[in-house]
Amino acid sequence: GNSVTQMEGPVTLSEEAFLTINCTYTATGYPSLFWYVQYPGEGLQLLLKATKADDKGSNKGFETTYRKETTSFHLEKGSVQVSDSAVYFCALTALTSNTGKLIFGQGTTLQVKP
């Protein structure tokens, strides 16, 4: 079945460092792919979305590319800030007709130190 494998954390970086969180998937066809972020005590916020191969998503300095050939959609940011400290989840849709059910990775905790 469809699945997502996400880089384990925690990831600790200094402010202004480069961030990469790896995420790969297993799915039939071309699922839609998402990155969500969860700040302490809150729900999930949609960060990025990519719906077809080679799609690039960009938001708040974060970027991802839907790479079909490597079945990956890693999350990157050129210069992290303390305010980026949170848990990041990659997810894909299940590709079952008429459903938006999301399958999530296990989450990666990012801690950015001043």
Add this chain to the structure above:
Amino acid sequence: KAGVTQTPRYLIKTRGQQVTLSCSPISGHRSVSWYQQTPGQGLQFLFEYFSETQRNKGNFPGRFSGRQFSNSRSEMNVSTLELGDSALYLCASSLGTGDNQPQHFGDGTRLSIL
């Protein structure tokens, strides 16, 4: 535009009791999904509703049930509570059920079972 609203934010119950959680989707959104988040199992899909019909159900026992009303508001019910039901329950809404429709999450209801 108001986001997804979940009530209550926190709930404490004892084993054997039952509980009802409420979710009001973003205005105009007709699809509502529920997820359970725990440190051990991560984010797991519970069920999805669209136009008052359950479209998809996750792998949870029958003690977990839900419904959706004509105004798209949704409730989930858990009966005969067990200690393992302690979790953050997240509701998400989207415009429809297509697999590229991003889901928008509420802040969740944190359920603690004593």
